[in-house]
Amino acid sequence: xxxxxxxxxxxxxxxxxxxxxxxxxxxxxxxxxxxxxxxxxxxxxxxxxxxxxxxxxxxxxxxxxxxxxxxxxxxxxxxxxxxxxxxxxxxxxxxxxxxxxxxxxxxxxxxxxxxxxxxxxxxxxxxxxxxxxxxxxxxxxxxxxxxxxxxxxxxxxxxxxxxxxxxxxxxxxxxxxxxxxxxxxxxxxxxxxxx
Numbered sequence: 427x428x429x430x431x432x433x434x435x436x437x438x439x440x441x442x443x444x445x446x447x448x449x450x451x452x453x454x455x456x457x458x459x460x461x462x463x464x465x466x467x468x469x470x471x472x473x474x475x476x477x478x479x480x481x482x483x484x485x486x487x488x489x490x491x492x493x494x495x496x497x498x499x500x501x502x503x504x505x506x507x508x509x510x511x512x513x514x515x516x517x518x519x520x521x522x523x524x525x526x527x528x529x530x531x532x533x534x535x536x537x538x539x540x541x542x543x544x545x546x547x548x549x550x551x552x553x554x555x556x557x558x559x560x561x562x563x564x565x566x567x568x569x570x571x572x573x574x575x576x577x578x579x580x581x582x583x584x585x586x587x588x589x590x591x592x593x594x595x596x597x598x599x600x601x602x603x604x605x606x607x608x609x610x611x612x613x614x615x616x617x618x619x620x621x
Contacts, residue, residue, distance in 0.1 A: 454551045460518045478543045485580045506530040525553035537565040541576035567619045573613045579603035588618035
């Protein structure tokens with residue numbers, strides 16, 4: 427049997443003169459965004475909720491079981507996210523739903539944020555902050571004075587978002603997130619005086 431020369435599988439040397447390939451994110455243009463307050467059953471909401479369920483199952487399937495995200499999404503009736511006690515905001519850009527989130531009544535003075543989500547193709551553009559700010563403003567206008575929310579221990583992006591937007595952790599920040607079932611946060615809202 428004839429053998430040829432050994433095949434080379436060595437990596438190409440790194441070209442330090444060329445910067446690494448970075449996927450550029452489009453800058454956020456608030457004028458190009460449309461913020462809609464939609465019911466959960468609206469078809470413009472579905473793409474975000476579907477992608478949210480897939481991501482949660484990917485991150486937490488081994489911890490809580492496959493399809494646990496769908497169970498969690500169905501835990502609260504859609505009516506809880508409707509006015510006057512709740513809301514569901516969707517941000518669209520060029521007619522595409524790219525981010526969203528909701529709140530529901532937690533108690534008389536507290537709104538609970540749920541389902542804060544940015545489409546995977548539109549992350550790192552500041553959309554989550556736009557969603558959270560919109561939900562806070564709407565909640566305050568409806569008489570809420572406090573926000574409560576939880577996020578999962580395997581979502582460092584969410585933890586950073588809430589810490590960077592003034593939320594107070596209700597857990598030990600030095601604890602290993604894997605030892606916590608969820609990460610709870612609260613934030614006091616400024617009082618909105620009627621005009």
